[in-house]
Structures are given as structure tokens and as C-alpha cells.
Amino acid sequence: MGQKILLEHANVPGIKTYEVYRQHGGYRSVEKALKSMTPDEVVEEVKTSGLRGRGGAGFPTGMKWSFIDKKSGKPRHLVCNADESEPGTFKDRYLMEYIPHLLIEGMITSSYALGCNQSYIYIRGEYMWVYRILETAIKEAYAAGWLGKNILGTGWDLDLAVHCGGGAYICGEETALIESLEGKRGNPRIKPPFPAISGLWQNPTVVNNVESIAVVPWIVNNTGAEYAKIGIGRSTGTKLISASGHCKNPGVYEIELGLSVDEFMNSDEYLGGMMDDRPLKALIPGGSSVPILPAHLIFKNAEGGDRLMSYESLSEGGFASGSMLGSGGFIVYNDTTCVVRNTWNFSRFYHHESCGQCSPCREGTGWMEKVLHRIETGHGREEDIDLLWDIQRKIEGNTICPLGDAAAWPVAAAIRHFREEFEYHVRFPERIKDKDHFVHEPFEKVRHLVAKQTV
Ligand SMILES: Cc1cc2nc3c(=O)[nH]c(=O)nc-3n(C[C@H](O)[C@H](O)[C@H](O)COP(=O)(O)O)c2cc1C
Structure with a gap:
């Protein structure tokens, strides 16, 4: 305790x-x-x-x-x-x-x-x-x-x-x-x-x-x-975490910084593991603005060290393999989550909330939303994925306030870690068209299909 x-x-x-x-x-x-x-x-x-x-x-x-x-x-x-x-x-x-x-x-x-x-x-x-x-x-x-x-x-x-x-x-x-x-x-x-x-x-x-x-x-x-004395290194004290998504016990928790992500996620004192015991697909540890982490980078960093609930540990590996503690909005996703749909949903939010002062954010968020929507609904083009990458890069760092970054980072991380899922949407529209978008084919199958087709 x-x-x-x-x-x-x-x-x-x-x-x-x-x-x-x-x-x-x-x-x-x-x-x-x-x-x-x-x-x-x-x-x-x-x-x-x-x-x-x-x-x-x-x-x-x-x-x-x-x-x-x-x-x-x-x-x-x-x-x-x-x-x-x-x-x-x-x-x-x-x-x-x-x-x-x-x-x-x-x-x-x-x-x-x-x-x-x-x-x-x-x-x-x-x-x-x-x-x-x-x-x-x-x-x-x-x-x-x-x-x-x-x-x-x-x-x-x-x-x-x-x-x-x-x-x-x-x-x-x-x-x-x-x-x-x-x-x-x-x-x-x-x-x-x-x-x-x-x-x-x-x-x-x-x-x-x-x-x-x-x-x-x-x-x-x-x-x-x-x-x-509480916490770990430069992450002192306790932190409130609001947990939501596919975990057993969503809610607000006060944790000592330095607690392992594994313990927070799986112990009965905290989230109690995955809802319905389905596999964990991804995690956003610090609110919608921070990069999404794929399953293999949640409990361990890229070097195999334990991932802890701290400013430093969650950002280990930079954006290539890490994320951020951010505001402590811990969102858990199981294998039924469509990452493309989730990213589109976030982009819709940032587009709606952009104040419109800076062109890269005002125009870029709308453009990303549009492209993501067409990929999600099975009308995407192969070049759309690189286009999205290009747009988010042109927003990041080019606005008065960090809302632009907040809109760009989720798109970048989703493509970085789940590119095959975007490709799957583009190449196999018939597999997603008539489906409830929240129930997706397992990511491993998606990867396999995309790889097979590429070869
Ligand atoms: C688009 C945007 C939304 C933000 N929303 C909040 C918010 O709701 N609450 C908050 O405390 N900080 C928010 N921030 C961060 C604030 O600008 C500021 O850094 C923070 O309030 C400072 O408080 P702190 O030093 O105690 O963290 C937001 C930043 C951006 C760019």
C-alpha cells in the first residue's frame, strides 16, 4: 500500500x-x-x-x-x-x-x-x-x-x-x-x-x-x-492517475512515483489486469496527447529494463520507444481496439479544439482528421500513410502553443508502432467495411496479412 x-x-x-x-x-x-x-x-x-x-x-x-x-x-x-x-x-x-x-x-x-x-x-x-x-x-x-x-x-x-x-x-x-x-x-x-x-x-x-x-x-x-523521500529520482512524491479503458478497475488512484507499470496494471490494489482477461494491445500512459505504446514496450523499455510510473522511465527511449507521464491519463486498450479509429477520434478532437491562430495546427489537424477518416472507412490510398506522417511533422514545433504537438504526437506514434494496421485498412478494405470497427482482427493477424501481401 x-x-x-x-x-x-x-x-x-x-x-x-x-x-x-x-x-x-x-x-x-x-x-x-x-x-x-x-x-x-x-x-x-x-x-x-x-x-x-x-x-x-x-x-x-x-x-x-x-x-x-x-x-x-x-x-x-x-x-x-x-x-x-x-x-x-x-x-x-x-x-x-x-x-x-x-x-x-x-x-x-x-x-x-x-x-x-x-x-x-x-x-x-x-x-x-x-x-x-x-x-x-x-x-x-x-x-x-x-x-x-x-x-x-x-x-x-x-x-x-x-x-x-x-x-x-x-x-x-x-x-x-x-x-x-x-x-x-x-x-x-x-x-x-x-x-x-x-x-x-x-x-x-x-x-x-x-x-x-x-x-x-x-x-x-x-x-x-x-x-x-517519496518517489524515485527526479520524480518525487505521489501522483494521481486516472485510469480508463479495458482494465478491470478503472478509476482515480494515488500512486508513489516509481511504482512499476506492471504492478499498477496488474495488481488487485490498482487496475487488477485486463477486463475479461483479453490481451493488452496498447497503452497511453499520460492523456491523449502523449505517444501510444505497443504491448511490448509497456512493461519493459526497449533495453529490457522495467518500465516505471515516473517522468523519466515512461519517456525512456524518446519517442522511438517511449512515451510520457503527462497528465496521468492512463488509457488501456485491448486487442479489440482499432488503432486507426482511435487515432482518427483523437484527431477529430484536436481539429475541433484548435483555436485556429496558427496555420499548421488549424489546417493540419483538419487534414489529418480527413485522411484518417478515409483510411478508417476503407477509402484510404497507399500514399496516405506517408502523407499523414508528413502533415504531423509539419505541425510539430511550428505553432504558438503545444496544442499542435499534442495533435501531432498521437498520429506519429500510431504510425510508428502500428503502421501495418494502417496498411491493412488501405489494402483490405473489404475486411473492415462491414465490421463493427471496435472489434478488429488481432494485430498479429493484421501484421501477417500485410507482410504476406508485401512479399
Ligand atoms: C492545449 C493545452 C491544454 C492544456 N490543458 C491543461 C489543463 O487542462 N490543466 C492543466 O493543469 N494544464 C494544462 N495544460 C498545461 C498548462 O499550459 C500549464 O503548463 C499548466 O497548467 C502548469 O501547471 P503545472 O506547472 O502545475 O503543471 C495545457 C496545455 C496545452 C498546450
Whole structure:
């Protein structure tokens, strides 16, 4: 049983309410920080913890905090990114829905560290019921004196507002989120300047994921050094993983980083193996944007070493044979999955969600969707596969924000690892035409058919 930091009290009846949360040690970190630590000392603890941002990129949180411009004299803001729109990712929702005060406590302690007087939680439009839960919890925190004027008699004021987005994936990108929070269309900004220098209302701003902020109370209460003891190497602490797809026990889990993928996938404590005991075909370990892994690269890397649930281990081998921990959206696929259809489905999503500012993303995502659709429906041409490869390469790295990369990588990885399945769709349209697309011929058979025909 791994250490639980975020979900320790998740199953306590009534933990959603201020009273029960407080009875279980809630808001202790605010007392500790405000009464016995300077803001810089809180930043130092977070740096020592080695915490890396849980929104996907894994940037060290303490380092990001140290970049915030304290010299300009402008107001500073902490913005919590609760947009969570990445397909396969639903861990932040779980935290906010079941333990809303943990996030609010984290917002207060973190805002103190950064010297903010006005902070925000930006939540996606589809989480309306969670928005209401947060609103209730914020009201309770105001009533108890943790928010508002002169908190704990220290002379420090903090207001916290929760803002509901309109339901656009792009608004999860931090600069688009800032634009949206300012009341504008959520188009990403060109960086630099980075938000830490010029963010919300051109003020110094830190944008952090829900999980990154919610872990700060534990770090302040127990020290960064204790946090750094959990995990493996530069992947310190615990991580929330939202597991979905063809596993026995889908759900949200808190794991210690460094757990083997095998144990996470197959032990009864976690996913319990494959649903209906069908063979594992592929895995996306970190949300729809990260490369898909074929079965032989899931539990072992290309060198035969154990694959672990950590930033480093999941990316071993680069994109040739690895993937990324990303946002922790762990999607399991069995042998009935059509990789072409899955890739088309993702491309449809990215095309729909592209903000349209950059031509490679605006045009390329639509083009990929179209080509994938014709391959999937049995109207593909042999040259379409290389065309797709070419399009994704022209998107990657050529856009203002990483949505372009997020759209390109799944296509690249699907072709890299499952090229024969694309060829099969092109060469044997009669075998897929009348089928339920989710029930496919086994990949080994697909490979065999394609190889036979090539020879
Ligand atoms: C298209 C796109 C969508 C994103 N969506 C989210 C999101 O829903 N939640 C999130 O925390 N980060 C998201 N990010 C990453 C944010 O830009 C940012 O890196 C993150 O909020 C920083 O928080 P962290 O340092 O705590 O990880 C997204 C990035 C892109 C490019």
C-alpha cells in the first residue's frame, strides 16, 4: 500500500464540508505558514520537495514560483488550472469534487508564498457541479476567516474567486486560460513574456495545476525534504492517475512515483489486469496527447529494463520507444481496439479544439482528421500513410502553443508502432467495411496479412 497524500481522507464521510475537513487537520498548513514561515521559506520548501507540475509538462513548481516578478510592485496572482480537458484525464475533478477544501487550503498557502492578494480557480465549463461545490467550500473558508481581510491577524488579505470557462480545451493552455479569464477569446499568447513576468492583467502570475497546488499543504506541514523521500529520482512524491479503458478497475488512484507499470496494471490494489482477461494491445500512459505504446514496450523499455510510473522511465527511449507521464491519463486498450479509429477520434478532437491562430495546427489537424477518416472507412490510398506522417511533422514545433504537438504526437506514434494496421485498412478494405470497427482482427493477424501481401 503506497503512501497517500492527496487522497488520504478522500473516503471520510462528510470530508467535503469545512467542519469535517478541519477535524482531520485541514488548514494547518495555513496556520503554520502564516505564523511561523516567511513566504520565501514556503517557496524554499516547495523547491526542496522536488515537486514537478502535475498539469502535464512536469516543470519544477518551486522554480516556477521563484521566477515570479516581485520587483515591479504590481499585484501578483496565482491561477489554478482546473480546465482538465485532456481526453483520458479526470483526476483533478476527483480532488475538487471529493476534497474541495484541500485545493482551497493549497491556494491560500501558495498565494501566501507568492505574495498574492487576489487568486483564481479557472474550471472547465463542463464541471458545473464541481464549480458549485467549490463555491460552497470557498464561502465556508471565508466564513471561517481563512480568506478575506487580515487572515489570522497577520495583516495579509486574500480573495479567491472561481471562474467557469466555456468548455474549450485550448483554455487549459496557461496563456489562453489567462486571456479567457480576462474575458477574451482563449487564444494562446506568444511567450516570452512568460506569465511570471506578465500574466493576468499584465501582472506577474503563476498558473499551476490543481494537483500541484493541492499537495502544497502536505509539503508545508511535513517539509519538502520528507516529500522528496517519496518517489524515485527526479520524480518525487505521489501522483494521481486516472485510469480508463479495458482494465478491470478503472478509476482515480494515488500512486508513489516509481511504482512499476506492471504492478499498477496488474495488481488487485490498482487496475487488477485486463477486463475479461483479453490481451493488452496498447497503452497511453499520460492523456491523449502523449505517444501510444505497443504491448511490448509497456512493461519493459526497449533495453529490457522495467518500465516505471515516473517522468523519466515512461519517456525512456524518446519517442522511438517511449512515451510520457503527462497528465496521468492512463488509457488501456485491448486487442479489440482499432488503432486507426482511435487515432482518427483523437484527431477529430484536436481539429475541433484548435483555436485556429496558427496555420499548421488549424489546417493540419483538419487534414489529418480527413485522411484518417478515409483510411478508417476503407477509402484510404497507399500514399496516405506517408502523407499523414508528413502533415504531423509539419505541425510539430511550428505553432504558438503545444496544442499542435499534442495533435501531432498521437498520429506519429500510431504510425510508428502500428503502421501495418494502417496498411491493412488501405489494402483490405473489404475486411473492415462491414465490421463493427471496435472489434478488429488481432494485430498479429493484421501484421501477417500485410507482410504476406508485401512479399
Ligand atoms: C492545449 C493545452 C491544454 C492544456 N490543458 C491543461 C489543463 O487542462 N490543466 C492543466 O493543469 N494544464 C494544462 N495544460 C498545461 C498548462 O499550459 C500549464 O503548463 C499548466 O497548467 C502548469 O501547471 P503545472 O506547472 O502545475 O503543471 C495545457 C496545455 C496545452 C498546450
